[in-house]
Amino acid sequence: MLTFRIAGVGSRLAAYLIDLCVRIGIYLGVIYILNFFLSLGPFLEDLGSGIILLLLFLLEWGYGGAFEAWWGGQTPGKKAMRIRVVRTDGCPVTLADAMLRNFLRAADAQPAILVFPTYALGLVTTFFNRRSQRVGDLVAGTMVVQEKRPRIRKTLPKFLEYLPFEKDEVRQSYRPGPRTLEVIEGFCWRREELSPARAEEIAKILAVPLAERLGYEGAVEQDPLGFLMRTLVTYYGPGEEDQSVSKVRPTWAGGDS
Amino acid sequence: MNKQQFLASRSKDWEQFRELLRRRESELKIAKPSEFSRLLRAVSHDLAVIRSRDWGRDLETYLNDLVTRGHNEFYSAPARRWGMLLSFLLYDFPRNFRRHQSYFWIASLAFFGPFILSAILVALQPELASRVLPGAALEQFDEMYSESHSGGELRASMAGFYVYNNVGIAFRCFALGILFGLGTLTVLLFNGIYLGTVTGYLVAQGHSENFFSFVVSHGSFELVAIAVAGGAGLMLGHSLVHPGPYKRWDALKLQSREAIHIALGAGAMLGVAALIEAFWSPSAAPPLAKYIVGGILWIVVFAYLGLAGRGRSVVPR
Numbered sequence: 126m127l128t129f130r131i132a133g134v135g136s137r138l139a140a141y142l143i144d145l146c147v148r149i150g151i152y153l154g155v156i157y158i159l160n161f162f163l164s165l166g167p168f169l170e171d172l173g174s175g176i177i178l179l180l181l182f183l184l185e186w187g188y189g190g191a192f193e194a195w196w197g198g199q200t201p202g203k204k205a206m207r208i209r210v211v212r213t214d215g216c217p218v219t220l221a222d223a224m225l226r227n228f229l230r231a232a233d234a235q236p237a238i239l240v241f242p243t244y245a246l247g248l249v250t251t252f253f254n255r256r257s258q259r260v261g262d263l264v265a266g267t268m269v270v271q272e273k274r275p276r277i278r279k280t281l282p283k284f285l286e287y288l289p290f291e292k293d294e295v296r297q298s299y300r301p302g303p304r305t306l307e308v309i310e311g312f313c314w315r316r317e318e319l320s321p322a323r324a325e326e327i328a329k330i331l332a333v334p335l336a337e338r339l340g341y342e343g344a345v346e347q348d349p350l351g352f353l354m355r356t357l358v359t360y361y362g363p364g365e366e367d368q369s370v371s372k373v374r375p376t377w378a379g380g381d382s
Numbered sequence: 383m384n385k386q387q388f389l390a391s392r393s394k395d396w397e398q399f400r401e402l403l404r405r406r407e408s409e410l411k412i413a414k415p416s417e418f419s420r421l422l423r424a425v426s427h428d429l430a431v432i433r434s435r436d437w438g439r440d441l442e443t444y445l446n447d448l449v450t451r452g453h454n455e456f457y458s459a460p461a462r463r464w465g466m467l468l469s470f471l472l473y474d475f476p477r478n479f480r481r482h483q484s485y486f487w488i489a490s491l492a493f494f495g496p497f498i499l500s501a502i503l504v505a506l507q508p509e510l511a512s513r514v515l516p517g518a519a520l521e522q523f524d525e526m527y528s529e530s531h532s533g534g535e536l537r538a539s540m541a542g543f544y545v546y547n548n549v550g551i552a553f554r555c556f557a558l559g560i561l562f563g564l565g566t567l568t569v570l571l572f573n574g575i576y577l578g579t580v581t582g583y584l585v586a587q588g589h590s591e592n593f594f595s596f597v598v599s600h601g602s603f604e605l606v607a608i609a610v611a612g613g614a615g616l617m618l619g620h621s622l623v624h625p626g627p628y629k630r631w632d633a634l635k636l637q638s639r640e641a642i643h644i645a646l647g648a649g650a651m652l653g654v655a656a657l658i659e660a661f662w663s664p665s666a667a668p669p670l671a672k673y674i675v676g677g678i679l680w681i682v683v684f685a686y687l688g689l690a691g692r693g694r695s696v697v698p699r
Contacts, residue, residue, distance in 0.1 A: 127446060127449060127450050127453060128446055129450065171536050171537065171538045171539050172538045172539075173539075174536075174538070174539035174542065175537075175538030175539040175540075175541055175542035175543075176538075176542065177542065178539065178542030178543050178545065178546045179541075179542045179545055179546070181546055182542075182545050182546040182549060182550065185550065186549070186550065186553055197407075197454060197458065198454075211454070215450070215453060216453075216454075216457050217454050217457060217458045221639055221642055221643070224642055224646070225638055225639075225642045228553055228556065228557045228642065228645065229557050229560060230557070231553065231554045231557035231558060232557045232558055232560045232561060232565065235558075235561070235565075260560055263631055263634070264560060264618065264634055264635065264638045265635075265638065266635045273443065273447060303435075303436035303437070304436075307436075307438050307439065310438065311440075
């Protein structure tokens, strides 16, 4: 199962405005080029304005659909805002999906004041479903998702020089959960960005209650970081699943097997 | 295997997969398909492992991103060829249209009904026209059709305008069907009354021949296409009001696929109409020639919608 982060109204609005600028830019660019040809002879005047009107039509009704269909669910504006249209099942949009959701803009833009779209219907609709879909999205079965490019560190913090707790050093009935370990790991990464004094202060906040729960009686106050590292080394070992797979239980893991 | 060993042994594959993805996404190269498929499966497996062991959210989002992008690439829609456009126009659109023709007839009623009614009423009582259109607009129409059309200097720009305006109306008429069909009906009624009033007014002013010889040809494709687009809009509204055995949005999703094809077909018909309207209708040909050509075009439209693509067996996609 894949998980997606739904794009917010803000980034979608920004993408829309960027696309609007791109559309106006294309329009003005073509007019500029045609004007150059017009200087060659007036007989092109009629053809030129015909082309411009056709372009205006394509920019209004075809721009979004064409880009989303052939550019993997993105228009230039969406690309800039790092958002993407996908189907609600996570598959890429097809041409029909893309056309449909962009045609239905005419409905989402209602009510229009004179010729200016308010997008009130579309905005209100996004509030009433969990995927922030506007009417066009609901009809086409699409959603707009965030495109985050996360980076990871390929190793854990350098803790190989730290030793796991001895069996009698800590209480065996308690085992820190994965979320706790994640917080500690996150902190170990971030401590280099902090001043040493502040790092130690925070380390203490994490370490002291944990040491209490573990019944650890060593020098936590003096070396909270060392304690946290040893916690990671000890418990970032095999989890429950691994034990059932490998059938090997570390001697210190407790239990009755 | 603990988290660190897992990272050490698997991150090489992740790097490789990311590089392949980058090349596919930015350079549009379909590089090493079998390698790509192997890596996609491997990375998906890694994601499942990380989730089940709860090995950190940053790692999970990282792999989730890789798999999502891979999934996007792997299952992206097949390339389309221009031949498909032809087969859409010759077979799929008319077939699709006939399958849902009851909507077309209702839309026709909502469009041609007020059209004919207001044409007759205004022809009998021309002063009614000012209820629909301002006097200035009526004078303009009066002037436009007081002499027979000939020449026409701005043909290409008029063609562009007809596409922009008419296809825009048709697509809007379709899209507004989502408002429980009411938007579509409004557009159809409005345009029916408007066009009917103009027709009736020009008849009353004695411009019948100039007017009808001008509109008969492109009217075939144009007016029918508006009703076709209206029918597509009513499909959306109907599936929302009466979803049948499906959930409302599911019914809409199913119907809308077919409806958009019909609306696009209507757009193509209006493109044809725009060319006729710009290049043939204002030509210097005598009215009789225009009536004959126009009559043939009406037959062509109904033959196209009623007969095209009949013999073709349904090809599974």
